[in-house]
Amino acid sequence: MKEIESKLNKKIYYSIVWTVIAIILTGLFADNPRLNEFDLGYVFQLITGFSLSVCLLLYPKKETDLIRICIIVLASIYFYTLFLLYPETSSNFILLCFIPALSILFFNSKLFYFSLYLNAILILILFTYVLCVSNDHAYVNLELDLIGNFINFIASQVIVYFIFHLTNARMKQQQIYYEQIQQSERLKTSGQLAAAVAHEIRNPITVVKGFLQLFREEQTSLERKRHFNLMIDELNTAEQVISQFLSMAKPEQEKITEIVDVREVLQSVTDLLHSYGLLHDNRIELKVKGDCKTSANIIELKQLFINLIKNAIEASKIGDLVVVSAEVENDFVIIKVIDRGRGMSEAEVASLGTPFYSLKSKGTGLGLMICYNIVEKYNGIIDFESKQGEGTTATIRFPAVNKN
Numbered sequence: 001m002k003e004i005e006s007k008l009n010k011k012i013y014y015s016i017v018w019t020v021i022a023i024i025l026t027g028l029f030a031d032n033p034r035l036n037e038f039d040l041g042y043v044f045q046l047i048t049g050f051s052l053s054v055c056l057l058l059y060p061k062k063e064t065d066l067i068r069i070c071i072i073v074l075a076s077i078y079f080y081t082l083f084l085l086y087p088e089t090s091s092n093f094i095l096l097c098f099i100p101a102l103s104i105l106f107f108n109s110k111l112f113y114f115s116l117y118l119n120a121i122l123i124l125i126l127f128t129y130v131l132c133v134s135n136d137h138a139y140v141n142l143e144l145d146l147i148g149n150f151i152n153f154i155a156s157q158v159i160v161y162f163i164f165h166l167t168n169a170r171m172k173q174q175q176i177y178y179e180q181i182q183q184s185e186r187l188k189t190s191g192q193l194a195a196a197v198a199h200e201i202r203n204p205i206t207v208v209k210g211f212l213q214l215f216r217e218e219q220t221s222l223e224r225k226r227h228f229n230l231m232i233d234e235l236n237t238a239e240q241v242i243s244q245f246l247s248m249a250k251p252e253q254e255k256i257t258e259i260v261d262v263r264e265v266l267q268s269v270t271d272l273l274h275s276y277g278l279l280h281d282n283r284i285e286l287k288v289k290g291d292c293k294t295s296a297n298i299i300e301l302k303q304l305f306i307n308l309i310k311n312a313i314e315a316s317k318i319g320d321l322v323v324v325s326a327e328v329e330n331d332f333v334i335i336k337v338i339d340r341g342r343g344m345s346e347a348e349v350a351s352l353g354t355p356f357y358s359l360k361s362k363g364t365g366l367g368l369m370i371c372y373n374i375v376e377k378y379n380g381i382i383d384f385e386s387k388q389g390e391g392t393t394a395t396i397r398f399p400a401v402n403k404n
Contacts, residue, residue, distance in 0.1 A: 010060055013060060014057075014060075017053075017056045017057060020053075020056065021053045021056070021057075024049045024052070024053060024078075025049075027049075027082075028045065028046060028049060034085065041081070041084075041085045042085070044081060045078070045081050045082070045085060048074060048077050048078045048081055049078060051070075051074050052071065052074040052075060052078055055067055055070050055071045055074060056071060059071065065108075065111070068103075068106050068108065068111055069111065069114070071102070072099075072102060072103055072111065072114070072115045072118070073118070075099060075102055076099050076115075076118060076119065076122060079092070079095045079096055079099055080096065080122060080126065082095070083095075083096060083126070087138045087139045087140075087141070087142075090141045093141070093142065093149065096119070096122075096123065096126075096153075097152070097153055097156035097157070097160075098156060098160060099115065099119045100112060100115040100116045100119050100157065100160050100161075100164075101160050101163070102115065103115040103116075103164075104160075104163065104164050104167060107167075107168070107171055109164075109168060112164050112168075116157065116160070116161065119157070120157070123153055127142075127146065127150060130142055130143060130146070131146065201238075201242055205235055205238055205239060205242075206239075208235065209232055209235045209236075209239075212228055212231055212232050212235070213228075213232060215228060216228035216229070216232070237303070256297055257295045257296055257297055257378070258295070258296075258297070258298065259293055259294075259295060259401055260293065260294055260295070260296050260297075260298050260301055261292070261293055262288070262292035262293065262294060262301075262326050262333055262335065262398075263288040263292055263326065265298060265301050265302055265305065266286055266288060266305060266324055266326060266335070267286065268302065269302055269305040269306055269309060270284045270286050270309065270324060272306070273306065273309050273310060273313065276310065276313060277313050277322065280313055280314075280316065280318060281318045281319050282313050282316050282318070282319070282320055282321070282322055283321055283322070284309065284313075284321075284322050284324060285321055285322070285323050285324070286324050286325075287323065287324070287325040287326070288325070288326045288327070289325075289326070289327040289328075290327055290328045291328070292326045292327065292328055292333045292335075292400070293333070293400065293401050294333045294378070294398040294399060294400060294401055295378065295399070295401050296378040296398065297378075300374045300377070300378075301374070303370070303374065304370075304371050304374045304375065304396070305324075305335070305337075307367040307368065307370065307371050308337045308371060308394050308396075309322065309324060309337055310367075311367070311368070311394075312337050312338070312339035312341070312392070312394070313339075315339050315341030315342060315391075315392060316339045316340060316341045316391075317340070317341060317342075320339065320340045320341065321340070322337070322338070322339050323336070323337075323338040323339075324336070324337050324338075325338070328400050331399065331400050332397045332398065332399060332400055333397070333398045333399075333400045334395065334396070334397050335395070335396045335397075335398075336393055336394065336395050336396075337393070337394040338391065338392075338393045338394075339391050339392055340390070340391040341391050341392060342388065342389065342391075343386045343387050343388040343389055343390050343391050343392055344384070344386040344388065344392060345386075345388055348386075349384050349386050352368055352384060375396060375398075378398060378399075379398070379399055380396060380397055380398040380399070381396070381397040382394065382395070382396045382397075383395055
């Protein structure tokens, strides 16, 4: 009921809803002792039943938190109205006990706790009314064993809570498993891509780099030599990217690690991207607290941070500040890259790291895919928090190493 997507699910949903509506209508018009009186209580029951039916029919078209809350509140009011208007029907109290079970169908923990608390408040009001206000002894089924019924109510709420807890835990496990499958598919796709094109790209790069090195030696101008050095460095970076593709294709490849000072790496990367930021009138602010050291490959870490900071700059508006921070917390080095750009929706965040998925017009999505691979390779965690119109925060966690 969380997502009414397929035609089959919609047919099942509407079949159930129309059955529920038929039961409500039967209760309203079939042999109802209040139908002839048509008093205020019956009119209220009629309005509540109609409103609940409308919300249930609208839900597949507007799956919002507001309409979910309306369904829970209206269902609660409807069942409590039945109990108050028809005290001779003892089964109505059972319906009150299991009102929170309706919210389990939405797979929303906040909605469940709202329903649980609401039902607890309403039942306390009901028991207070029966015990202190009502003098006509109309609710004899409840009054005969008030304490016992209250204990039964608490027991039913505990049962409903455990049903929700087990169901919710199972759903979270399935979600984690699904995310792991998605990540596995990403790595599988990237491995196939690496095996197909890596060698074809590496060969011409090697040739071009060789000629650039030859031409650099022939130059006498320091300025020209510096230009050649920059071009060779970029080709080295391209070769490193190809090596990353190959490492994805062969994940068991031996890792060459060293103790890396994250402060020095971030300082080097931010200095490198300083001029790139100036092109967009963006400034990079670096904040590092403490002795942030981890075990990794320094070249791969630089590649990781270059990709993330470059993405933050490109996502930012003209004149915005990009903040890069690092600190040690709970035996982890936590690095954050924060921008105040356009932000992303939940669906866009969930798709990050997928090959060829990019929010940039000329992007390939391979940069973030490599970032995910680097972080996973060194037992790290990367996640993105984003809100449209407010920006994005990329958080990377690596195991910290001791100063010694």
